[in-house]
Amino acid sequence: xxxxxxxxxxxxxxxxxxxxxxxxxxxxxxxxxxxxxxxxxxxxxxxxxxxxxxxxxxxxxxxxxxxxxxxxxxxxxxxxxxxxxxxxxxxxxxxxxxxxxxxxx
Ligand code: FES
Numbered sequence: 117x118x119x120x121x122x123x124x125x126x127x128x129x130x131x132x133x134x135x136x137x138x139x140x141x142x143x144x145x146x147x148x149x150x151x152x153x154x155x156x157x158x159x160x161x162x163x164x165x166x167x168x169x170x171x172x173x174x175x176x177x178x179x180x181x182x183x184x185x186x187x188x189x190x191x192x193x194x195x196x197x198x199x200x201x202x203x204x205x206x207x208x209x210x211x212x213x214x215x216x217x218x219x220x221x
Contacts, residue, residue, distance in 0.1 A: 123137045161200050165181050
């Protein structure tokens, strides 16, 4: 069963930015999409690139892989553009007070 773990304060991840965290065995990118927070696996599904280094599009709620440019939905983890074809894992996020919490197993 998943439980929520505090990873940061809201102010640590400004709108339009992403930050990487290791929680247990999970390597996770937490992304602030204009005030809405999402969490995805930090490693691209295509090759090794850290998604938190990618560019966030707050309007589309996506992040672009910094290596080959696949654009991933932050809501579903699915790639919208090639070369990636496999989704990255997504994790539930909640905000409690000023804390950003991610659900991990
Ligand atoms: S490593 Fe991300 S698209 Fe290739």
